Amino acid sequence: MGKPRVLSGVQPTGNLHLGNYLGAIRNWVDSQYDSENFFCVVDLHAVTVPHDPTVLAENTRAIAALYLACGIDLSCSTIFVQSQISAHAELAWLLNCVTPLNWLERMIQFKEKAVKQGENVSVGLLDYPVLMAADILLYDADRVPVGEDQKQHLELTRDIALRVNHQFGTEDKVILKVPDPAIRKAGARVMSLTDGTKKMSKSDPSEMSRIAILDSPDEIRKKIKRCKTDPVRGLEFDNPERPECSNLLGLYQVLSNQTQEAVAAECAEMGWGQFKPLLTDTAIAALEPIQKKYREILDDPGYLDTVLKDGQAKANEVAQATLNRVKAAMGFSLPGV
Numbered sequence: 001m002g003k004p005r006v007l008s009g010v011q012p013t014g015n016l017h018l019g020n021y022l023g024a025i026r027n028w029v030d031s032q033y034d035s036e037n038f039f040c041v042v043d044l045h046a047v048t049v050p051h052d053p054t055v056l057a058e059n060t061r062a063i064a065a066l067y068l069a070c071g072i073d074l075s076c077s078t079i080f081v082q083s084q085i086s087a088h089a090e091l092a093w094l095l096n097c098v099t100p101l102n103w104l105e106r107m108i109q110f111k112e113k114a115v116k117q118g119e120n121v122s123v124g125l126l127d128y129p130v131l132m133a134a135d136i137l138l139y140d141a142d143r144v145p146v147g148e149d150q151k152q153h154l155e156l157t158r159d160i161a162l163r164v165n166h167q168f169g170t171e172d173k174v175i176l177k178v179p180d181p182a183i184r185k186a187g188a189r190v191m192s193l194t195d196g197t198k199k200m201s202k203s204d205p206s207e208m209s210r211i212a213i214l215d216s217p218d219e220i221r222k223k224i225k226r227c228k229t230d231p232v233r234g235l236e237f238d239n240p241e242r243p244e245c246s247n248l249l250g251l252y253q254v255l256s257n258q259t260q261e262a263v264a265a266e267c268a269e270m271g272w273g274q275f276k277p278l279l280t281d282t283a284i285a286a287l288e289p290i291q292k293k294y295r296e297i298l299d300d301p302g303y304l305d306t307v308l309k310d311g312q313a314k315a316n317e318v319a320q321a322t323l324n325r326v327k328a329a330m331g332f333s334l335p336g337v
């Protein structure tokens with residue numbers, strides 16, 4: 001039996017922050033040698049809300065470069081751009097036709113984002129999770145490493161796969177592989193620096209609410225210095241009265257690669273005046289090598305072009321084979337068949 005397949009992706013919308021890194025990309029890197037991996041830049045998802053075409057093109061390359069800078073190794077992983085593989089949009093259409101509308105209407109992220117869009121909410125935003133299901137199912141993924149906020153979308157993906165199998169497969173002939181989510185406890189839900197009850201998010205209007213992977217040491221220092229804390233001395237995890245405390249300790253834990261027990265013991269007697277510089281130094285030290293590698297990659301645009309071209313070829317082969325399988329099962333006649 002071959003290695004398990006992994007697929008995941010990030011949208012090229014704005015600067016990636018510590019939530020994206022710790023909830024997703026770092027986990028991809030850590031477990032990549034145990035699997036065969038496909039990591040895509042999901043640019044089709046990025047246009048489900050209003051966007052600027054020039055910025056989209058720049059961000060798409062920047063995210064691919066960040067995957068490499070964070071440590072994605074091309075010997076076991078393929079990096080590609082979603083819109084360059086037409087099978088994603090095509091499978092999404094087929095899945096749309098088997099997905100009940102009310103499954104999409106109850107998606108939490110749709111409801112949250114739709115409120116922000118008001119009258120202008122697009123059909124694409126409602127359909128976002130079906131395109132995500134297509135991304136995953138095209139690669140016969142066994143595991144999908146994501147942050148906690150994507151759990152509902154992964155459950156929907158499983159339901160869609162089961163429905164396709166039920167409607168068009170047989171017991172001996174499974175059409176789509178049903179994937180498992182891979183959500184690690186530590187880093188799965190990084191909270192805002194200005195409000196420990198809100199998720200750290202690219203769409204928060206305040207830059208002070210998040211640390212971007214590409215933030216300079218000065219920016220990181222400033223953000224941690226000003227982040228929300230509480231007047232209590234002694235730091236602890238999992239006290240619901242102290243969401244900021246739990247979040248900042250959690251950040252320190254994952255960025256310093258320690259266990260929760262070790263961090264709880266180290267920080268039990270600390271005040272914020274002692275802890276904040278410690279977290280600042282740890283964050284700067286963790287991000288510095290990524291930033292250095294990112295700049296090196298961007299200095300050689302030809303290299304990134306080659307990575308994405310190779311990625312497109314590899315991803316296309318796998319995706320097209322799955323698409324043909326689904327089309328055949330649904331009764332479409334394939335050219336030359």
Ligand code: TYM
Pocket residue numbers: 007008009010011012018019020021022023024042045131132135136144145146147148149150153187188189190191199200201
């Ligand atoms: P995006 O770009 O919104 O998020 C990318 C990844 O970052 C995780 N994440 C977080 N993790 C912990 N704490 C946070 N505050 C935080 N904010 C974001 C997300 O869970 C995600 O793993 N819908 C996906 C993109 C996508 C996708 C896919 C993922 C499209 N197709 C197929 C996996 C497989 C998303 O949330 O992108």
